[in-house]
Amino acid sequence: MFSAVMLAVLVTGLVRGFLLDVxxxxxxxxxxxLTEGDRVLVTKLAASDVRRGDVVVFDGRGSFDPITDPRSLPERVLAGAGQWLGLAGNDTTYVKRVIGVGGDHVxxxxxxxxxxxxxxTLREPYIHPGDDASTTSFDVVVPEGRLxxxxxxxxxxxxxxxxxxxPGGGLIAEDRIIGRAFQLVWPLDRSGPIDRPSD
Incomplete structure (x- = not known):
């Protein structure tokens, strides 16, 4: 029984480490x-195939967040368990939409x-109703390897x-991408695919 449980944990860890995660x-x-409390499935196989319009999960340490974590070890362990089970968010992991890829002038x-x-003109039917495209002006050329x-x-x-x-001007390195969100799995009444808008 114990070995079966360990095998299940190992297989789950491998799948979530290299293929899919919640x-x-x-x-x-x-x-x-996506609303607060939702759970999404993320394919890690797509991390190297990021396209304009994709909804991606990325590690914000060093860009959106400092690399150091001020929490104690027990706090980090508890938080990590909640994140692994999909019951809590991660303070350094973000979900955003790709607007510009390497070489784009945004x-x-x-x-x-x-x-x-x-x-x-970028057609953006996904913007929150009532929001402007941006109230902050910007003019950015995205370097290769950044988003x-x-x-x-x-x-x-x-x-x-x-x-x-x-530093970095708000540009996120492609190697910080964990994967692409492709399926909303919770709540069940809103579950469904997360489409990739066509360019």
Whole structure:
């Protein structure tokens, strides 16, 4: 019995470490698509195939968050257990939408208040109703190997715009991407696929 349990834990750990994982949504920054308390399935196989419009989970340490963790070891262990079980969020893991990839020129805002990517208006049907594309102006050329990320609920999101004056300028390294959110699994009455918008 004990060996079967250990095997199940090992297989689950391998799957969650390399293939799929469940992530808890800790804030309202991706509404209306994802709300606080939702759980999403993330494919880690897609971490190297990030496209404009993808909803991604990434490690924000060193960019969105400091690398040091001020919590004690028991606090970190308890928090880690809750995160592993999908019952709690992670203070250094974020979910945002990819707006610009390497080589893109991302700008806000055009005369009609829209974002533009490479001179073309970006159609954004996913933005939270009543929100502007951005109330912060920016004009960014995304270097290769970096990403420009925004939340769908622009008025409630800490994202690349919030770090314009910081080292790195709000750009997230591609190797910080954990995976792409592809399925909303909880709550059950809202479960369904998370589509990849076409370019």
């Amino acid at each position: 992530y808890f949504i800790p804030s309202e920054s991706m509404e209306p698509l 700008r806000c805002c055009s005369a009609d208040g829209s974002l533009t990517v490479n001179g073309h 420009w990320l925004l939340g769908d609920h622009r008025s409630a999101s800490t994202d690349s715009r919030s770090l314009l004056g910081a």
